[in-house]
Amino acid sequence: MTEKRKISVTISAQHGLVDQTVYFNNRVAAQDVSNYYLIKKGEFAYNRSTSKDAPVGAVRRLVDYEEGVLSTLYLVFSITDPQHVDPNYLSYFFETTGWHSWILERAAEGARNHGLLNVSSQDFLSLPVMLPSSLEEQQKIGEFFQKIDDCIILLERQADLLKQIKSSLLLSMFPPSNAE
Structure with missing residues (x-):
């Protein structure tokens, strides 16, 4: 194998x-x-x-x-x-x-x-x-920043969708001409 x-x-x-x-x-x-x-x-x-x-x-x-x-x-x-060290906290520290x-x-x-x-x-x-001395505090900080990252990703997806809708509407309102 x-x-x-x-x-x-x-x-x-x-x-x-x-x-x-x-x-x-x-x-x-x-x-x-x-x-x-x-x-x-x-x-x-x-x-x-x-x-x-x-x-x-x-x-x-x-x-x-x-x-x-x-x-x-x-x-x-x-x-x-x-x-004593939360990996999510440490990830954000390095950002x-x-x-x-x-x-x-x-x-x-x-x-x-x-x-x-x-x-x-x-x-x-x-x-x-x-x-922070407490693992619990590190975890809360890591979770807080993870929630912010999740919101950013969601907002970026919404912005991309709105751009697609706008392009589609513009295309339907102003179709390309076949002028040569």
Whole structure:
């Protein structure tokens, strides 16, 4: 029996950990992914590549797949103390800019190496994270921001539908002419 091909994931600052074949419309991972990280649902990855949306790189949590494989260019980590750290809270923490200056202070001289911030795994994993002392408070904060994200998605869908209705109405009111 052949082993099922693992999903090769990549980090998008806007969309999180996504299937490479969907994001790039191509598989960019090597055929042999035995040296890649295996990331499991709920674990995090840090992409040290900078972009307009992620000036010190992006940290995202795997939520859409049970597991995937990820290039060793990324740093993969998990919460080691789930009794004291809520993963949703931590996900939203990494959407802030509060940790950026700390990372930039630790980026080595000549901060870029082939487009990547030169931040060691050890430095990144020692990043201080501002946590409310109670897990319950972290969970409430995470749930609050999740509700806001859910509202944003709903409003974006409604806006798209209204744009389609408008286009349809304009087309029916002003049909294209067959003038040559």
